[in-house]
Amino acid sequence: MSAVSQDDHSKRPASEARPVRAKAxxxxxxxxxxxxxxxxxxxxxxxxxxxxxxxxxxVTSALREEGRTSIALAMAVVQREDxxxxxxxxxMDLENPSLARRAGLEPWPGxxxxxxxxATVEEVMQPLSDGVLVVPSGVLAASAARTMTDIVxxxxxxxxxxxxxxxxxxxxxxxxxxxxxxxxxxxxxxxxVIRAGVTPVARIKEATDDLPVVPHVLLNDIxxxxxxxxxxxxxx
Amino acid sequence: xxxxxxMVRLLETFFRHRLLLLGPVVLVLVGAIGWVLVQPxxxxxxxxxxxxxxxxxxxxxxxxxxxxxxxxxxxxxxxxSTKYFDAKVGKRSPLSEAIKAASxxxxxxxxxxxxxLVGLAGPGGQLSDSQVDDQVFNTIVxxxxxxxxxxxxxxxxxxxxxxxxASLVAQAVVDQFMDETLTNQRVQADAxxxxxxxxxxxxxxxxxxxxxxxxxxxxxxxxxRSANAIPDARMLQLRRDDDAAHQRTQSVLDKLDQARLxxxxxxxxxxxxxxxxxxxxxxxxxxxxxxxxIEAVGVGxxxxxxxxxxxxxxxxxxDSTIRRPQEVETILDLRPVGSVPRVS
Numbered sequence: 001m002s003a004v005s006q007d008d009h010s011k012r013p014a015s016e017a018r019p020v021r022a023k024a025x026x027x028x029x030x031x032x033x034x035x036x037x038x039x040x041x042x043x044x045x046x047x048x049x050x051x052x053x054x055x056x057x058x059v060t061s062a063l064r065e066e067g068r069t070s071i072a073l074a075m076a077v078v079q080r081e082d083x084x085x086x087x088x089x090x091x092m093d094l095e096n097p098s099l100a101r102r103a104g105l106e107p108w109p110g111x112x113x114x115x116x117x118x119a120t121v122e123e124v125m126q127p128l129s130d131g132v133l134v135v136p137s138g139v140l141a142a143s144a145a146r147t148m149t150d151i152v153x154x155x156x157x158x159x160x161x162x163x164x165x166x167x168x169x170x171x172x173x174x175x176x177x178x179x180x181x182x183x184x185x186x187x188x189x190x191x192x193v194i195r196a197g198v199t200p201v202a203r204i205k206e207a208t209d210d211l212p213v214v215p216h217v218l219l220n221d222i223x224x225x226x227x228x229x230x231x232x233x234x235x236x
Numbered sequence: 237x238x239x240x241x242x243m244v245r246l247l248e249t250f251f252r253h254r255l256l257l258l259g260p261v262v263l264v265l266v267g268a269i270g271w272v273l274v275q276p277x278x279x280x281x282x283x284x285x286x287x288x289x290x291x292x293x294x295x296x297x298x299x300x301x302x303x304x305x306x307x308x309x310x311x312x313x314x315x316x317s318t319k320y321f322d323a324k325v326g327k328r329s330p331l332s333e334a335i336k337a338a339s340x341x342x343x344x345x346x347x348x349x350x351x352x353l354v355g356l357a358g359p360g361g362q363l364s365d366s367q368v369d370d371q372v373f374n375t376i377v378x379x380x381x382x383x384x385x386x387x388x389x390x391x392x393x394x395x396x397x398x399x400x401x402a403s404l405v406a407q408a409v410v411d412q413f414m415d416e417t418l419t420n421q422r423v424q425a426d427a428x429x430x431x432x433x434x435x436x437x438x439x440x441x442x443x444x445x446x447x448x449x450x451x452x453x454x455x456x457x458x459x460x461r462s463a464n465a466i467p468d469a470r471m472l473q474l475r476r477d478d479d480a481a482h483q484r485t486q487s488v489l490d491k492l493d494q495a496r497l498x499x500x501x502x503x504x505x506x507x508x509x510x511x512x513x514x515x516x517x518x519x520x521x522x523x524x525x526x527x528x529x530i531e532a533v534g535v536g537x538x539x540x541x542x543x544x545x546x547x548x549x550x551x552x553x554x555d556s557t558i559r560r561p562q563e564v565e566t567i568l569d570l571r572p573v574g575s576v577p578r579v580s
Contacts, residue, residue: 035576035579037576037577037579038576038579041574041575041576041577042574042576044573044574045573045574048573048574049573067576071576191573192570194558194564196557196558196559196560196575197555197557197558197559198557199557199558200556200557201556201557201558201567201568202556204558204568205568208568208570214570214571215570216570216571216572216573217564217568217570217571217572217573218572218573218574218575218576219558219560219561219564219572219574219575219576220575220576221576221577221578222559222560222561222575222576222577222578223577223578224248225248225251225252225254226244226247226248226251227251230247230251234240234244
């Protein structure tokens with residue numbers, strides 16, 4: 001499987017974008033390793049969010065490097081394993097897509113091609129494992145903001161929803177000038193990932209102020225610096 | 237429990253930044269140990285002084301609830317805290333000369349320069365008399381200890397890096413104290429003599445007037461001269477006034493005699509109420525450095541604790557991140573659905 005740099009594609013104009021080619025069916029990619037504890041937490045978080053009733057869930061964060069993609073992956077695996085649902089895991093982080101690379105899948109065709117009608121829904125869905133389908137961001141023909149507006153306007157996610165039981169999206173971060181805020185408008189359920197001890201409260205508040213819905217929060221990477229004996233003493 | 241949560245947060249800050257916080261602590265303790273090591277050996281010399289309550293010239297300000305030693309130790313401590321007294325001690329002992337000589341021999345070692353930086357040592361170069369007096373004052377105030385070691389015994393101790401200097405200055409402090417006490421008492425006794433002398437003159441003059449009044453009355457009234465004569469009312473009054481003038485003169489004369497006696501007594505040795513029991517001797521061994529170590533380590537520890545406490549508070553205050561699921565609700569007013577522990 002050739003690894004194509006997404007950055008190279010992002011810079012390419014629409015006319016020069018790589019044509020969609022007919023691909024031979026691929027075997028499902030190897031399961032991405034997700035820590036057991038993370039799966040457990042996402043399992044209970046899924047229940048709190050509605051369990052088998054979730055239709056569309058956006059996973060976002062205030063800043064980058066907060067663990068958004070890992071949580072999105074874990075939520076998808078939980079939906080599949082616990083409820084036997086078909087999941088579309090969509091990489092909507094157009095400026096810095098990592099889902100396909102991380103899962104060892106082709107970075108295109110994806111959401112951008114689907115929006116431009118350069119590819120069909122079936123073509124953009126790549127199996128990660130049995131029942132979990134990854135939709136990469138694809139090759140951008142315009143700016144990320146413009147592409148995101150097109151994705152939301154064309155209601156591409158509804159098209160995906162018809163193919164699967166639940167759509168889980170790895171959204172861009174809400175701050176940093178990217179299209180995170182406009183992407184979040186396409187979701188009624190938003191899971192905000194906050195990295196413990198890293199993201200300042202002011203930045204989180206700034207990020208959530210513009211959200212159309214009240215997000216659910218998943219605190220990631222919590223840890224204590226207390227030595228073990230003190231933790232035992234304090235009951236933590 | 238919010239207090240416990242705050243405490244845990246402070247502890248977490250401490251353990252998270254333990255290197256940052258303990259680094260200055262180690263530096264302070266190393267500095268304290270270094271300070272102890274660069275201290276020169278100190279020799280201490282003591283003088284034990286017997287003090288007693290003044291009976292010859294009673295002090296009206298004397299406190300009956302204090303022992304004579306406590307009272308005089310207080311007086312001596314007060315005197316030591318004056319530049320007037322210390323300058324005299326400096327001149328009486330070789331201290332002033334030693335400070336002058338030290339100032340003319342270069343700027344001193346690293347320790348002196350460091351102390352100069354923090355204001356604990358005087359300026360370098362040739363010192364003026366006033367600067368010498370200042371340094372003498374600082375040295376005596378910092379190195380002299382006055383302790384009442386019994387109801388009537390005061391121990392005066394002076395510490396110096398020079399054993400001979402220690403004994404000479406300790407002795408000079410006590411000698412100057414005795415001089416001051418004696419001078420003070422003499423001034424008071426002189427004042428008493430002068431006062432009673434003027435009182436005697438006045439009483440004698442009054443007595444002469446009374447005597448003359450009686451004589452004049454007898455001259456003008458011969459009937460009153462006879463031995464069997466019954467004195468009239470006027471005569472009785474005049475005699476009564478005359479007797480009173482005599483009595484007052486005698487009383488003032490007695491007091492004048494007493495004051496003169498006290499003044500003369502003050503010229504005799506041992507009447508100041510202060511007497512040296514043990515003279516200062518040149519110490520042969522340096523004093524224990526235990527006190528210096530305890531002081532340095534104590535100051536170091538206090539500084540260290542202060543650094544840690546202030547550091548932890550500041551770092552906790554500066555930390556504006558979310559660390560626990562409870563804080564999602566309390567600070568952000570959002571609903572937490574889970575918390576993923578760090579996978580190490």
